[in-house]
Amino acid sequence: MLEKAVEDLELSRRNYEELFTNTSDAVWVHDMESNITLANKACEKLTGYPVPELIGKNVSQFLAPEALALFRQAKGRLLRGEAMEQRYEQQLNRKDGSKAIIHLATRLIVSDGKPQAFQNIARDITEERKLQDNLRFYLRECLRAQEEERKRLACELHDDTSQLVLLLSRHIDNIASEASNYLPQELRNEFEKLYELSQQAYDGIKRYAQALRPRILDDLGLVPALEWLAQEITKLAGIKVQVKTDTVPPLPPETQLVLFRIAQEALNNIHRHSEASEANITLEYQEDAVRMTISDNGKGFELPQQLSDFAAQGKLGLTGMAERIQLVGGEIEITSQIGKGTKIIVKAPTKLYNESNS
Template sequence: MVQSQPSGDIYILIFGGSLAFIMLVIGIVVFLLVYQKRIAAQELRVKQMELSYQQEVIYRTLDAVEDERKRVARDLHDEVGAALSAMRLLLAQLTQTAPPSDASRHLTSQFKYVIDSTIDNVRRISNDLLPQGLDELGLTYAIEGLCESVMALADVNVELTVAPDLTLPTRANLIVYRLVQELLNNALKHADATDIRLSLLREADTLVLRYADDGKGFDFEQAYQQRSFGLKNIETRAQMLQGLVAFDTSPGEGLRVEVTFRP
């Protein structure tokens, strides 16, 4: 009996040591899990801060670009447009004072045509730079104006559908307007389309902008790898809305674009 006591103490020591080791291992595992959770939370906060900073930089850049557009549009309208109008008046006065002749009439007619064409171009560029009626009359009116301009410039039909009573924040209004403008400009420059369908509708708690044309289409992967300026503009403006954009196109099959975002 005297010899069995040390053996019992050894078992107790082994059991106690094993238990302490297990508790230590559990403590280390718990510490690592908590530490990893804290690191993950910190990384998430950093990413959110980076995203917020990037978003703020994008918005500031957008505001700066729009301010510059407004300045150029005002200069075109107030200075260049006024100068051209004054030239036309002077030309009209010149024809009244100078003795008329066939050559002078022909030259005067050519001058008037060039001046009038330039005035129209200045007005069109100014309208492109500065959204007409967006702030005063709303997004629907401004988009309708874009569609009418496209139909006036090219032999294309634009079918527009907009959700009734559509109201968005000022910045979102401008981003959607520029996005639609980019889509329509690309259609005029590259698509050779004759029919365009455009809609901006509510679906549950989101807004969906859909664009489709019957143009010549293109190889999307190739265009994207070549960093197509038009595609990048559309993608960037969708990101500004914190939305998702999807492209569907192939050669000879037209183009379809869908942008989904929360207002």
């Protein structure tokens, strides 16, 4: 019986050693002072240091100050017995001076009821992050090109097409006025109809031009643009929309545009799908972030498990909101209950990432 237990223990030890040696993830153990006592072969590929050089080095040598603070925070939580997320993101300094982005999982090793060391498992996600950044860059460029085209079309509609229709409308009105004394009543009625149609066309072109790219956003900023948007939805759909806002700090044009487009899409969704009678847009400023909340008293809908499932359900507008806010380093939260309406909360930094790190 004892021999069988010893054999099982030896087999378990060999299996662990094989897994430790051959896994593609970097695995190391460091003592309570953060000095590395054990490392596998994958650590060489991750750090650029041969395993013998790694032994005895302090983990702080591989981490930037911000990353080191996060690492110490994780250790502290484990020592206090608090729950830890399975993996957290860290930036690691390689031997050649380059940076690696890793997903790191840390667990406390306890023996005889006392903390002895920490085991770390790191997965290199540098290339994955570069791919994500590239995709985000291309999406940002596509959206920028789309907005430029919208701006161009809006200018053409406002400056050229709408003016031609306005001239046509005035010309019809002048002809009708000058010929009113000798034209039959039927023709005068037709001229009045033509005039009304031309006025409707003029108003429609102006409305479409504003929807494509409201000049008020470029000229006066986000809050007046949101107030204009609320008035338009009220006129179009009869939905009472209120805009409440704190004192406005300066926001990058890209962030203002993203928040406006999200509000525009949200109000269009409320108009088309929610059967709501009221909606609210609230802007709040919290330290280095702006928070926009859009809520309604409509019929609500059933939320999927995760945001990415919106596209599969055909809710591309909600997917687009999430993509837009991520481009300016923000985040989105959507809550909805059947019969109790929907709430969309977006939060964005008041400075773009590249500005805050310049």
